[in-house]
Amino acid sequence: MKAFDLVLMPGHVRFLNSRFPCSIGRGGLTDDKREGDGATPRGVHRIVDVLYRADRMAPPVTWARPIGPNDLWSDASDDAAYNQPVRAPYAPSHERLRRTDPMYDLILVTDWNYPKAMPGKGSAIFVHQWRRPGWPTAGCVAFSRADLLFIAQNLRPESRLIIR
Known part of the structure; x- marks a missing residue:
């Protein structure tokens, strides 16, 4: 493990010698991720991008x-x-990144099934803001706004999300 890795443990993530409460997918953890299963995939996922709402x-x-x-x-x-x-307009199924709620104001994009995607293996495992504490995601990892911002501000380009 590297110093700037996020390590998922039951109910929290360890990062920079601190623990941050988090939410995971409604389908729990999985070794066999499928599109729409609501599960969070185990593995070592690089943080490959940081997206934010400039407004x-x-x-x-x-x-x-x-x-x-x-x-x-x-x-x-x-x-x-x-x-x-x-980019819109885009007819096939998609998620809007610029949402009216604050959930995607800040997104850490992982390399899960990206950039070379295998059809059906699951899309968009993001690290983002939770709806509320303990509320499950569709497969992503979510934090409070303050914790997510702290994590993002302290990331390094080599940071990873490790899910055991």
Whole structure:
């Protein structure tokens, strides 16, 4: 493990010698991730990008990229752009990254099934803000806004999310 890794333990993530409460997917942890199963995949996932809402916060790190009004993420496993960032208009199934709620104001993008996606193996394992403490995600890992911001501000380009 590297010093700047996030390590998922039952109910929390260890990062920089601190513990941060978190939420995981409603389907629990899995070794066999499938699109739509609501599970969080075990493994070592690199943090490959940081996205943020420039109209709601300052960039947490110098390498963060702003989320635009037409930014989407494809979750259509039968489409060539599956598990890729796409832009509206986009007809296949997708997630809007610029949401009205604050859940995606700050997103840490992992390399789960990305950038070379295998159809049906699950899309968009993000680290993002939770709806509320303990509320499960669709497969992502989620934190309070303050904890997520602290984590993002202290990431390094080599940081990883380790899920055992």
